[in-house]
Each structure stands twice: as C-alpha cells, then as structure tokens.
Amino acid sequence: TFALGDGVVSTWDDATWILTSSFIIFTMQSGFGLLEAGVVDSKNEVNIMIKNVVDVVFGGISYWMFGYGLSYGTDPGTNPFCGIGHWFVTSKDPDQMGLVYSNFIFQLSFTTTATTIVSGAMAERTKLTSYIIFSFFNTLVYVFPAHWVWADAGFLRQLGCVDVAGCGPVHLLGGVSALVGAAMLRARLGRYDSGKPYNTQPCNPTNSVLGLFMLWWGWLAFNAGSTYGISDGKWKLASKSATVTMIASIAGGVVGILASYATSGKYLVTDIINSVLGALVSITASCALVHPYEGVIIGSLGGLLCMFTPRAVDYFKIDDPVGAFAVHGMGGLWGIVAVGFFVDYDENQNMSNGQRGLLHGGGFYLLGIQPLKYTIGIRMDEIEETLGSDFVEHG
C-alpha cells in the first residue's frame, strides 16, 4: 500500500526518501522541456518551454482540486474505479498532515510528468490557449488509471497487476495520448514533403542531450523513489531499483548505438536518445523485481523498439516531433508485458503482491492480466479524443 511505515522511528526516514525523490522528479520537467526544445525549430523553443510550465501550473492546480482525490481519496463512495474525497488537498490534523502532504507532493511530481509527455507530440502547432485548457483537464486521463493500479481499492491492484513506477498510468497512457494528439492535429507544414521523413538530428542537439541527462537522473528518483520509503526492507529494493534502472538504460544505449550504426552507417542522435529513453520506460514497471541481467534484456529490447518505432510512425505520416509515442507508448507497452515474463516474488516487501512472472514459475496469470492495461490505454483515448476535439482542434 501507499501508507508510510507505522513505526515512529521509520516515519521520518521514509519522508526524507519520499520528499527528496519528489524534488528530483520535478527536475524531469526541465529535462522534457530541453529535450523537446532541442528537437523543434528554434523559433518554437520558447513555446515548448512555456508548455512545460503550463503542464505544471494548470495540470498541478487541477490535480490539487480534484485529481488527487479521484486517485487516492478514501471517503465513502470510493470504489474500484475511482477515489472520493481529499478535494483541494488540505490536512488540518497535526498527526496526519505529514502523511497526506508527503504523499501528495510525491504524486504531484508523477502527475506533472505524466501530463507533460503529451506536450512534445503536439509541438509546433497547438495554440497555447487550447493547450492551457487541455492541460487542466488532461489530469483526468491520468488519475483514474493511477487509482486502478496503485490505490488500495483499485481493481487492477486487486487483480494483482504489478507496475512499480507507473509504466502504465504514466508512460503507456502518456504515449498513447501523444499519438492520438499528434494524429488529430495536422502534421507540421512541409514535414512530409521531402524524401527524408525521419528526423535524424535535433535542431539543437546539445539541449536535447542535456535534456536526456536530466531525464536520466530524474528517472533514478522516479524508480527508486517508488519503493515509497526507505525503512525496513525498502532500502534494499530502492538500491536494486536504482541499479536495475541504470543497467537497463545502459543496455538500451548499447544496442541503440550499435543498431543505429548498423542500419544507417551513422550514430544518429535521435536514435541514441530514443534508445536510452525507451529502455528507461521499459524498466519502469519491473525495476525493483527483476535481476540486472533481466534488466539488460528488457532494456535492450525496449531500446530497439523505441529506436525503430519513429520510423514507422513517420511512415504513416503521423507527426510526433519528439517521438513521444515511440518512447512512452511502445516502451510502456513492452515494459508492462515484460512484467508478466520476468518479475519474481520479493521477500522483503512483497511488492509483487505475491506474483511471479512466467519465467519464474508464476505461470500465465500475471502475463494474462498485465495486458489489461492496454485496454486502459485504449479506453482513455476516448476521453482524450473528446478533450482533444473540443479544445485542441476547435480551440
């Protein structure tokens, strides 16, 4: 569960971990901003940076108003589909306020990350007014799945779904939303006129690679912070998460760099960035529950997948400037399935809810329920599409 440890001694240690992780996760906003600003034409850099501010500001205010409550509310009426209560998050109880506020700030850092994924895919052709309204309501796309997977009452959690740090609610959903958004908007003018549809190098590669580094380090806090504390056995899982996340991303980079050279004769910057990020997304669901060499497999395949997907997306003339669908959508999808194969039972904190993947003798159950999240992705598109057609197209 997401409750902090009951013991008096452990409480503030867990808070130290959660708060520090939250702070580091907020730096991912800068990372996304720079990654995206580096990719777009320099005249649109400022627009993309401001969009990332808007994600925090308007996504944040709606999360505080009703988003957190729909995810983690526990008032009467809370059900497997959504939470009730905690609107306009406030705790006046001196005993409880630590739990409420540390939980809120951590979840807020997740939700702003989730909502910002979409901004890149809609780069260079969305009016800011439309985007502001979109950001405010985009919270709705994230909060229900977060409830299903992480809240005690959530139906996917009760089925035994495993998703350590949000491969489904954050990445798969963000990536699919990005694809829907990109498809609904027309491609940027002239984008597919030339014979070279695949964008091999960002306009400002220094900014993009700096963005990659900032996301990389934020990811360590994202995944290791998702043990949601450090006391008891949680520090062991946090250490494991950090190591497996790093090794998986390294493996993704290794195969991405080699595959880029093998297929194009060059080391394409876009390929390198996408393969590292794709590996990071892929390992997000299982980081605390697989061994490093399994992380190598998950990250390598994730990296390859996310390196080649943009070529396919461009083939269909869907203009996703930053590869948001490739990295978050395809990486997220593979990461969720990988849980069904590789996850092992964890003796320290039972983070896998007693489940084992197919390769660890857990049979097909976990592998079978994990893809339910695809359904989430597809279902939530309908909300997205409604939002999109109302606010983005006619905005």
Next chain:
Amino acid sequence: TFALGDGVVSTWDDATWILTSSFIIFTMQSGFGLLEAGVVDSKNEVNIMIKNVVDVVFGGISYWMFGYGLSYGTDPGTNPFCGIGHWFVTSKDPDQMGLVYSNFIFQLSFTTTATTIVSGAMAERTKLTSYIIFSFFNTLVYVFPAHWVWADAGFLRQLGCVDVAGCGPVHLLGGVSALVGAAMLRARLGRYDSGKPYNTQPCNPTNSVLGLFMLWWGWLAFNAGSTYGISDGKWKLASKSATVTMIASIAGGVVGILASYATSGKYLVTDIINSVLGALVSITASCALVHPYEGVIIGSLGGLLCMFTPRAVDYFKIDDPVGAFAVHGMGGLWGIVAVGFFVDYDENQNMSNGQRGLLHGGGFYLLGIQPLKYTIGIRMDEIEETLGSDFVEHG
C-alpha cells in the same frame, strides 16, 4: 532554534536533510545565472554567468571569514543586533564539528543565494572589478538581518517575528538592494529610448525558462529544508512546506498566465516567469504555517504583484533588467505581511513561536511586528548605498 535535535538517533537524520537541502539550494546559483543570462543581450551572457560565480566565491569567502560569525556567533559580546565569534569557521572538537559544519554549509547556501539576487539588477553595466569588491562586502547587508530573525539572541526573533525561510533577510533585502543598485547605476544605453519600455520577452527564453525550472526545484529544498531537520515533528512540517510552496507557485502561475493574456492579449514570457517566481518568494515566509488554500491566496496575489511591478519600475525609468526588485522586493514585502494575516499556531514544532495571524484569532500583534522588517530593508539600504557609491560608481 537552529540547534540540531539532541537525541542520538535523530541527529544524523537531521544532518541528511540539512546537507541534501544545502546541496540542492546551491543549484539555485545556476538557476539565477541562466535566468539572468537569458534576459540580457547575448554579448553580456558570459559577464552575468561570471558574476554568479563571483557571488559564490567572494561572497562565500567573506561569509566564512566574518559573515557567519556576525549572524550566528555565540561568544561573549553577542547581542540582539549581531553575533560575535566563529570567525574563519573551524571546529576542532570531534563532537561539535557536525553541528557547526552542517549549520555552516546550510547558511552558506542561503547567503550566496541572497547576494546573487542583486547581480541581476546591475546586469550589463557594472565593471567586474567593482562587482568583485561589492560581492565581498555585500555579505554585510545580509548577515545582520539574518541574526535578528534567526539567531537566538536576535531582537526580531525575541519579538516573535515569523519568517520560515528568509522572506525578509534573503528576498526583501535582496530586492531592495537590487532597486538601490539599479537606480544608482544609469540605465543601459538606449533602454528607454523606444516607446516600449517593458521587456516582454527574454533574448534567450529557453535559458530563462530553464533557469526558472532550476530555481523552482531549488526553492523546494529552500523552503522544506528550513524546518532545519526531519526528525520528530519536523518531517510533517517539511512535507507541508513542500506542498504549500508548490501549490502557491502553481496558483501564481495560473493567475499570471491568465492576467498576462487578459492585459496584453499574449502570453508574455517575462510575465509568466515573474508571476511564478513572485509566488515562490511570497510563500517563503509562511510555507510551513499556512494551509494550501491560503497558499493559493498568497501565491496568487504575490504572482500578480510581481507581474505588474516591472511595468511600474520601468515607468520610473529604473532599469532592473531581470525584475529583481519586483520579484524579490515586492514579493518579499507581501510575503512578510501575509504572515500577519494567515499564519497559524503549529503544534508539532512551534515554528510560529506561539503566534497566530489575524485571520486565525491572533489579533494584530503579529501583523504589527512583521512590518518591522520593512525598516530593516530601508535601514540596510544605507549600508548598501555607501558600499555602492564607494565601489560601484567610483569603482
């Protein structure tokens, strides 16, 4: 007080919090540098970055030599106006050195932040030699007020003034110093020749927004770290501080973005940056002691104030390139007054010294003593002006 917890168990936990917060606060130096570098003409970028190095280097050496002692010295002679002792900070006692050095590194991160605020306002027209001498002595402007508000013997502390993370000594003072500095220097050549005095967009907006993001995250450590530990009830206040700081800044951004559009028909980058930063400054004094919805009120008003103030400053042809007075001066002023209205008694650590603000039944006492800090601001100007005329103008 600023003493670390007495209990053996809690001591190193508090140190973890204080050191980690200090490290994060040091990144605000990069944030200020980028924010300012983005605003000035590209040929002056390097000058402004080096000024931020000079703030750390020369401001830091004088703080180590005599600044820390004047703030937190406890030797005989220490009085309500200043501390005595701890010159050239060194502790050879194996038992005490942890307390001394963790305190020093935290306070050093505050003082370099305070002194760097001024650098922006003097951008593009101060000789570096003058600025080096100015930086060395500028420490003097900060250390006395820090003593008054935070040291046990400080007279404002004994009167019951409340200032969680330095709205007065850091921001109001920095902002007023910036105004004095900017007014004493002539405006940049040609700055007020055109018909559009208000600078609506930075020269390099990507750098400026990246600077905003870095300051934003540094502020989380600044405000949450000011609980000065994490043990006992402090983790609850740190969690609350982080949440209230974030919500206030979000509210400032919401009203700033809307007000910018309402008044100019555009989303001006400068307005957006100033409204978020202004909200962050405003909430600095009260972050651990108000509820999130009160943070929304404080942040919204702070954001609006700091968005519109630069227009007024430019009206008087005072050339403050980065809006340092608007953000830190006006935001700081409002933040200090807001304490008198909104602060509530805190049962966990008594951070409000038993005080309550007017709206929580505390009467007019707190509201009455808070503005004493204005006096500080105005008093310290005289030192500033002396420094300024000696070193900056005739430097």
Next chain:
Amino acid sequence: TFALGDGVVSTWDDATWILTSSFIIFTMQSGFGLLEAGVVDSKNEVNIMIKNVVDVVFGGISYWMFGYGLSYGTDPGTNPFCGIGHWFVTSKDPDQMGLVYSNFIFQLSFTTTATTIVSGAMAERTKLTSYIIFSFFNTLVYVFPAHWVWADAGFLRQLGCVDVAGCGPVHLLGGVSALVGAAMLRARLGRYDSGKPYNTQPCNPTNSVLGLFMLWWGWLAFNAGSTYGISDGKWKLASKSATVTMIASIAGGVVGILASYATSGKYLVTDIINSVLGALVSITASCALVHPYEGVIIGSLGGLLCMFTPRAVDYFKIDDPVGAFAVHGMGGLWGIVAVGFFVDYDENQNMSNGQRGLLHGGGFYLLGIQPLKYTIGIRMDEIEETLGSDFVEHG
C-alpha cells in the same frame, strides 16, 4: 572499509545517503558535457555530448560485466592487486542485495565520472567508433587503482594511503590518461598556427559556466558522499567534507580570479573555470580530514596550479581542449601530496587509518607513501597507451 553499518537502525539511513549521493554524482555527466561542449567549436558540440553518453553506456556496461568485480570482488583469488568475483553484478540473496546494489550504484557513478574525464582531452578529433571501443576498455584503467586504494585487500590501503574521494584513481589517473590521449592524437588543425596558443574564452561560455556549476554541486555529493554513510560519526565527517570542499573551491576561485587579472589584465573565463575546478580536485583526497583553513591553502595552490598549467601544456603544443590534464592531473597530483602534509587523525571514524600528515606530527611516513600513486599514474599509462594505439590511432 566500504561495508555499511552493521546496526539495523543505521542501515537504511546510510543507504539514503549513498543513493542520494549517487544520483547527484550522475549529474556530473551533464556538467562535464556542458563544460566541454562550451569549449569546443559549435559544430562539435553534439559530438562531445554524445561522447559523454557513450562514457556512461559503454563504460557502464563493462563496469557491470567485469569492472566492479576487479575492484571489489571478494571471491577466492582476490589479492592486493585486484578483486575476483561479482562479474555481471547480481545478488539474489534478499539480505545481501541492499549492500551489493547500493555499493554498486555508488561505485558506478564514480567510474563513469572517471572515464568521462578523458573524453574532453580527445575532443574534436576522435572518430566515435574508436571512442566507443576505447570507452568500453577504459574501465580497466580505473578499476585496478580503485582496488588498490579502497578495497580491503588493496595494497595501497594496507600501506595506509589516504584518499577520501578518489583524487588518485579518479582524477590523477583521468588527467594523465587525458594527457596521453591528447599527445597521441595530433593537435586540432590550425590550433597552434596563430600566435595565441592559450584559449582564453570558451566558444559558448554560458554552457561552460553552467557546466562548472553542475560539476560544483555534484562535487559536494562526491566528496561528502564518500564518508559512505551518514550514521554514527559519519554525518559529522560528511558535514565537514561539504564545508571544506566548498571553502577550498571558493579559495581557488578567489586566487584564480585575482591571478587572472594580475597576469592578463582581464578576467579570463577559462582561468576562472580552471581555478575553481582545480581547487575542487585538489581537496578531493583530504576533504574530511583537514580543517577549513587548510582547505583554503590546498584549494588556493590547487587553483593557481590548474590555472597556469594549460599555458605550459599549450607551450608544448599538446592540444588538450578542455584542460583535462591541468585540472585533473595536476590538481590530483597536488591533492595527493597535500594529504601527506595536512591530514589529521579522525576520532570519529578513523578515516585516515590512524595516519597523520607531516604538519600534524605524523612524520614523513604518509608523505612518503602518498607519491606511490604517481607510480600508479605512470604505470597505468602503459595500458592506456596500448589501448590508445590499438583503438584510437588505428581505429
């Protein structure tokens, strides 16, 4: 030793410190990237950023495969020269995995920092394919000295060598490797044709100074994290390390800025950056074991040394674009010798292995054994040179 505290309570506190430090140390990769990207011609910026990715990716994979084992393996066969075991780092023991993985992630952050130092010196004239192979095997240059100095079985450790945070294995070695690499490669075309061999200002100084700031803050975690925990007396040493590191770097900056003006009549950006970084390198070996005023001496001399060395290197027409040898090589050399003069016995954790430097009554023993590390530097060059001639020149 590098073992985590045995006490149950302290274990996860130490893990919090180690993991947080590791995460912050990884940001140094961005710092090196920006510092170097700012120095090189803008058309090579992307190449240098990608090299820093390659360092993490290929240096990281080889460290996981065999590097960590050669440094910290403890299987039968482990000897004073190298460790055996822990290949493809994995721990399936729920009790031990926390120790293994937190140790690994911390050491990984060190090794990627060590390997990236070389990349700058080879900037603008190494093929990426050669560099990839070089990165993979460059790990070998770092892992043996790390064993000698830090592993229980290491011979330098058993002799009583003191090196808190890797002045020898990370900096001296990295710097000497950089010199060897730079000398083997031809100078960049036209580099020494003009009459002004010394590069006084980076092409993109904003990026370089931002890189400096990122390295500065990463260094705090690097040095303070090297207490390798926070429990018992370690928090006192971590606080001292942070303070001494900061004061030494400040002193380096002070003398660097003044010396730059005194010798050239200008404040040269390159001088300022090198003097601050040089001071940071110099203090790395002794940060927890000297007093702040000794840090001022070490940092000042280190800063001067690293400011003037590039002029000498350029005199010999060895083209080291980012001053990697000056900063890491000369700074590292001085830092190691300084240990022999200034280090004092530490009552809290005995980090100096019972040794005292000459100036604290320890006689000549420590001063005598410290220079053994020079031998390391020179020995390892042979590996480097073999690697270099195979992969870099004929690559």
